Amino acid sequence: MADIAIRRAEAADVPALLDIYNHYVAHTHVTFDIAPRTLEQRLSWFATFADEGFCRCFVAARGTVPIGWACSGPFKEKAAYATSVETSVYLAPDETGQGLGRRLYATLFEALSQIDVHRAYGGIAQPNAASVALHERIGFVRVGTYREVGRKFGRFWDVAVYEKAFPARP
Numbered sequence: 001m002a003d004i005a006i007r008r009a010e011a012a013d014v015p016a017l018l019d020i021y022n023h024y025v026a027h028t029h030v031t032f033d034i035a036p037r038t039l040e041q042r043l044s045w046f047a048t049f050a051d052e053g054f055c056r057c058f059v060a061a062r063g064t065v066p067i068g069w070a071c072s073g074p075f076k077e078k079a080a081y082a083t084s085v086e087t088s089v090y091l092a093p094d095e096t097g098q099g100l101g102r103r104l105y106a107t108l109f110e111a112l113s114q115i116d117v118h119r120a121y122g123g124i125a126q127p128n129a130a131s132v133a134l135h136e137r138i139g140f141v142r143v144g145t146y147r148e149v150g151r152k153f154g155r156f157w158d159v160a161v162y163e164k165a166f167p168a169r170p
Contacts, residue, residue, distance in 0.1 A: 004100065006107045009057040009069060011046060016066040017059070018042040020092050029125050029157050032150040048073060054085050054117055058107045060100050067092045070104035072112060075121055083118035087164075089134070101134045109138075113166060120164040125150065125157050132160065140164045 009017070022036040037045075049057040049071065057071040068091035075084035087108065089101045112120070122140060124131045136142075140162035148156035 004060050004062050004067070004103075006058055006060050006103055009046070009049065009059045009066075009071075011043070013059050013061075013066045013069075014042050014046050015039060017046075017069055017090075020066075020068065020090055023093055024090060029150075029152050030128055030131070032125070032152060032157075034152055052115075054082075054112065054115060056108060056111050058104055058111075060091070060095075060104055067095045068100055068104060070101070070108045072108060072117075072120065075119075083116050085112065085117055085120050087120050087122050096130065102138060105134075105138050109164075109166075116169060117166050119166065122162045122164075123159045124162060125159050135162045135164075138164070 018037060018039055021031070021042070024031050025033045025036050046057070049055045055071075055073050057069055059066040060068040068089070070087065070089040072085040072087045075081050075086045087105070089104055091100055109120070120140075122135055123146075124135065126145075132142075141164070142160055143163045144161045146159045146161065149159050150157045
């Protein structure tokens with residue numbers, strides 16, 4: 001793991017991030033996208049991440065090759081939700097189970113702790129024991145379940161909703 005750097009995502013990372021994401025689209029139920037994303041769509045997604053504010057994206061890279069990322073974005077669009085974010089983490093399939101998700105989230109949460117974020121939320125399509133374990137290990141608490149909210153691969157999937165509190169800011 002010493003050869004892996006965590007850093008702010010750059011536009012040049014997007015093709016590798018797209019490949020990782022599209023693996024999960026095509027082969028798993030963990031994202032409810034049912035068709036692979038295009039590079040144009042992912043570049044548009046990447047454009048939402050700023051140097052300041054609650055939309056952040058960090059990558060884990062081995063050398064210059066991104067092998068995973070964690071990001072945050074708006075939880076909902078209405079103004080009263082402004083201090084809440086939704087978070088995601090994705091790793092290349094052969095890079096899981098090494099603590100990389102924890103490292104990525106630690107970097108993301110450190111950045112978010114410097115601004116006015118009150119809560120982080122994550123939705124985990126069920127079953128997904130590895131993601132549940134990661135989120136619980138870093139302080140997320142399950143607060144509910146959306147039953148059969150998504151249909152993919154010919155069946156319905158539940159999504160467990162997890163919440164993480166941030167310390168109150170003075």
